[in-house]
Amino acid sequence: MSSIVFQGHSELQIREGCLRGERKFQQLLYNMFSPKMFAVCLRYAPDYNTAQDLLQEGFVKVFRHIEKFRGDGSFEGWVRRIFVNTAIEHFRKQVNLYAIHDNDVKGFEYYHQGALETLKEQDIMNMIQKLSDGYRTVFNLYVIEGYSHKDIGEMLGISEGTSKSQLARARYLLQKMITSYEQKDNSAVKA
Amino acid sequence: MEEKITKEFDRSIERMMNENAVAPPFGMWNRISADLDAIAPAAPVAAPLIPRGVLYGFIAGASLAGTLITGLLLFNQSGANKEVALLNTPAPAVVSPENKVSLAAIEKGEEIAKAVYPTIVANNPVEVKATVPVVEVLATTIVNDQKPQTDNESNLDNGNSGETVEAINISSEQTLLEMRAKQLEASVIPASTNAIDDEDDEDKKSKSSVTSYSEKKIKYKKRKSSRFSYGHINRVKRKF
Known part of the structure; x- marks a missing residue:
């Protein structure tokens, strides 16, 4: 579990150093996880600056509560969970989630399967960021973090139905964006 | 069909996002470090585990x-x-019949008393005589109580052979002698002291007078209360 070695230090050593409050080891932990965690923050945040705030808040939480990690699962998973929870807390008050009627959600009219393969990670990230707070949060929690609608409902204080409808709407908007991006790309190539 | 497309769409996005890693801006660590510095001194002191x-x-x-x-x-x-x-x-002193002769001598405490305290006895012949019968009675009772011991089974079991019995007898004789002497001393000395006291009546008086010094009660003068007074104001009734 602690076989991961980063800059000559094992994960366990880094963790113990952080427990002692040593700044050197805190920085090592930051260097170890910051790229992945920043990507998580970018997915949940509407913009780059908010993602930075989330990253800062998340790492402060990690360093303050590192003694709570019992070593049951992976440390990275524990850190990631803290960041996700930080993001959810950040948007819980702001996000105004409401149930969307099924008729509002249109099917995959324009989307075709190969469209995603032409896109880069950064493009997808930008598209997710363009979603509204509610759609983005539910989409991230369900599709990327793997939570069930029941869990999402409990986390965000909404019903399962609302979570489902939010997800469907988020998917629809994303596919629309992907299709439009593909069309633009194709027209650019033709030109 | 639509479900399948949805699943594939979700999986591909999940894979892309999980593999994704974005380097945060350079100054990010400095901000976090500053935050940690700000939090560290403000952190509340941990409450003691056990209340006072x-x-x-x-x-x-x-x-x-x-x-x-x-x-x-x-x-x-x-x-x-x-x-x-x-x-x-220790086991009760054993008196053998052979030692009875010496004990008989002890019984006559008068002689020993005379030897030890010749002057006292000479001064108080009446009181010494009065104590002698008491001593005699005591000695006889002791002699009667203490029967001679032989090498019986119980003694052998206890490790008391005839030789040891003899040794005990000798020691017991000595202790008895000492005891008699002490008893006599105790019975004789108070009488002698009384006699001496009678003789030195004047000294006693002087001693009592000395000892009575401690019983004197020292009278202390009561300290006057030192209250601050503003003086008397002579009020004169004005005649209008």
Whole structure:
């Protein structure tokens, strides 16, 4: 579990150093996880600056509560969970989630399967960021973090139905964006 | 069909996002470090695990328990000492019939008393005579009580052979002599002291006069209360 070695230090050593409050080891932990965690923050945040705030808040939480990690699962998973929870807390008050009627959600009219393969990670990230707070949060929690609608409902204080409808709407908007991006790309190539 | 497309769409996005890693801006660590510095001194002091009241109660209870335990231990020890003392008490002095002759001499405490305290006896012949019968009675009772011991089975079992019995007899004779002498001394000395007291009546008086000095009561003068006074104001009634 602690076989991961980063800059000559094992994960366990880094963790113990952080427990002692040593700044050197805190920085090592930051260097170890910051790229992945920043990507998580970018997915949940509407913009780059908010993602930075989330990253800062998340790492402060990690360093303050590192003694709570019992070593049951992976440390990275524990850190990631803290960041996700930080993001959810950040948007819980702001996000105004409401149930969307099924008729509002249109099917995959324009989307075709190969469209995603032409896109880069950064493009997808930008598209997710363009979603509204509610759609983005539910989409991230369900599709990327793997939570069930029941869990999402409990986390965000909404019903399962609302979570489902939010997800469907988020998917629809994303596919629309992907299709439009593909069309633009194709027209650019033709030109 | 639509479900399948949805699943594939979700999986591909999940894979892309999980593999994705974005380097944060350079100054990010400095911001976090500054945040940690700001938090560290403001962190509240951890409350003691045990509240003060509980701690004091524990100390009081421990002290009480300690006293109880020590008391119990002392009590047990004294009981044990008693047992040890009982075990260590020497066997009653054995008087053999051979020693009766010497004891007979002891019985006549008058002679010894005369030898030890010739002057006292000479001064108080009446009182010495009065004590002699008492001593005689005591000696006879002791002699009667102490029967001669032989090498019987019980003695052998206890490790008391005939030789040891003899040795005990000698020692017991000495101790008896000492005892008689002490008894005589105790019975004679108070009388002598009384006689001396009678003679030195004047000295006694002087001594009593000296000892009475401590009984004198020293009278202290009462200290006057030192209250601050503003003086008297002579009020004169004005005549209008």
